[in-house]
Amino acid sequence: MTQFTDLGLAKPILKALADKGYTQPTPIQAQAIPVVMKGRDLLGIAQTGTGKTAAFALPILHRLAEDRRPAPRRGFRCLVLSPTRELATQIADNFKAYAAHLGLSVATIFGGVKYGPQMRALAAGVDVVVATPGRLMDHLGEKSATLGGVEIFVLDEADQMLDLGFVVPIRKIASQLPKDRQNLFFSATMPSEIGKLAGELLKDPASVSITPQATTVERIDQSLIYIEAQRKRPLLAELLSDRSVERSIVFTRTKRGADRVAKYLTAAGIEAASIHGDKTQGQRERALAAFKAGEVKALVATDIAARGIDVNDISHVFNYELPNVPEAYVHRIGRTARKGKDGVAISFCSDDERSLLKDIEKATRQKIPSFDRRNDKALAAAAAVADKLAPAEKYVDPRKADPRNNVPSELRRKRNRNGAQGKGGQGGGQRDGQGGGEGRQAQGQGRNGGGRNGGRGGQGQGGQGRGGQQAQGGAKQGGDFRGPKRGGGVQTVETRWSPID
Numbered sequence: 001m002t003q004f005t006d007l008g009l010a011k012p013i014l015k016a017l018a019d020k021g022y023t024q025p026t027p028i029q030a031q032a033i034p035v036v037m038k039g040r041d042l043l044g045i046a047q048t049g050t051g052k053t054a055a056f057a058l059p060i061l062h063r064l065a066e067d068r069r070p071a072p073r074r075g076f077r078c079l080v081l082s083p084t085r086e087l088a089t090q091i092a093d094n095f096k097a098y099a100a101h102l103g104l105s106v107a108t109i110f111g112g113v114k115y116g117p118q119m120r121a122l123a124a125g126v127d128v129v130v131a132t133p134g135r136l137m138d139h140l141g142e143k144s145a146t147l148g149g150v151e152i153f154v155l156d157e158a159d160q161m162l163d164l165g166f167v168v169p170i171r172k173i174a175s176q177l178p179k180d181r182q183n184l185f186f187s188a189t190m191p192s193e194i195g196k197l198a199g200e201l202l203k204d205p206a207s208v209s210i211t212p213q214a215t216t217v218e219r220i221d222q223s224l225i226y227i228e229a230q231r232k233r234p235l236l237a238e239l240l241s242d243r244s245v246e247r248s249i250v251f252t253r254t255k256r257g258a259d260r261v262a263k264y265l266t267a268a269g270i271e272a273a274s275i276h277g278d279k280t281q282g283q284r285e286r287a288l289a290a291f292k293a294g295e296v297k298a299l300v301a302t303d304i305a306a307r308g309i310d311v312n313d314i315s316h317v318f319n320y321e322l323p324n325v326p327e328a329y330v331h332r333i334g335r336t337a338r339k340g341k342d343g344v345a346i347s348f349c350s351d352d353e354r355s356l357l358k359d360i361e362k363a364t365r366q367k368i369p370s371f372d373r374r375n376d377k378a379l380a381a382a383a384a385v386a387d388k389l390a391p392a393e394k395y396v397d398p399r400k401a402d403p404r405n406n407v408p409s410e411l412r413r414k415r416n417r418n419g420a421q422g423k424g425g426q427g428g429g430q431r432d433g434q435g436g437g438e439g440r441q442a443q444g445q446g447r448n449g450g451g452r453n454g455g456r457g458g459q460g461q462g463g464q465g466r467g468g469q470q471a472q473g474g475a476k477q478g479g480d481f482r483g484p485k486r487g488g489g490v491q492t493v494e495t496r497w498s499p500i501d
């Protein structure tokens, strides 16, 4: 088995790895690190959770440290582009941890907070900048950032960039980079447009492909519940109150939906918080901290807000609404069963969502074991209570949504704007669209990046609720449940990913 010590990484990096208790590289790290250390371009097909951040951060830091030179004023030696601010923060935190004994500087640039601290962080030059495309474009327009000093360019989660309409800004940014540079390109999937972008950006790349999604997914116990749309909330409350649910992500399609579900759960006595782009950065960080600390049992999130969030030990994923694209289903359920653990994924399917389910089953070539909880009287009664606790939202037929992806409507507007612009205009036009206005957050950090994450209180907005109001379909069971209940019994779904007949 390869050890980190076999890879020829600089001593201070090995020390940082030892500090973290990492001794063995993950498969993507073992393959990518030697290639990147040699200065070659890399195409990596890998998802979050495979250790891909360290796969690029470690050899990049090694290269920067071996050839120390000051970054130009307002410039940086390494640029990492990330689709969302959460992922940007995570990547930067990783860089900082691995650079702890190197004295290299790391800064993040993303929308939604003030420009001033970012400008100050960039002023003297930074070794590594992790940025979302929109805010970086703004800085370039304002001349508070320059790309002339970039030696290494990393594009992370390229497929998500495509979903968020960032391909145009990425091309613009790339066109301003020095020709002589190293390029690293990571994507979980390779839709044709992303393949094309990779072809444009990469020169004779080595390619590394890790963990076909199915191998992650195989460890997840999946089930599906047919349920009336308006009864989803009490059903969710019922399932969440099972003791086996330790920490869960609940996916909704819209930001408003996420708020309503979280509000209902809180009122029903279940610790919940929502996270999406309309929340302030502070709210998002608090919700995430509370979730990580185990104070929040259910984090209700939109796809984009949840993407890239690295929280381990998620026991359950609930698809409160099915996503509009099958790939999102795989991404969502992959949030559980990380780091070799098993997980449970339960999806709700109302009549309007049948075609989405069909697409998912076709794309994954699996049939999800299903249960029928329609016409459940207890849930019907509870749904009436639910409406009082938090009025139900109007249900929108998902087939009327943009069929190309599950980007929320406000993001689609942004994408249109991206497409419409592109006249070379600068001056702050382009905003971070990440997550449909999920974006607009920013964070600048100065040299040597003392972790800004330390010491944020974890309080989340979930709170305690008043208890006791959630709907109960039947007697609560303490033990491990995987399948939903009907009439008080517990059904365990043994099948995992049985083939479609």
Ligand code: AMP
Pocket (backbone or CB within 6 Å): 022, 023, 024, 025, 026, 029, 047, 048, 049, 050, 051, 052, 053, 054, 310
């Ligand atoms: P990533 O795919 O980069 O989001 O990494 C997933 C998680 O694995 C993160 O929490 C990393 O800190 C952790 N990790 C990365 N590399 C290793 C390693 N070699 N050994 C153990 N954990 C790791």
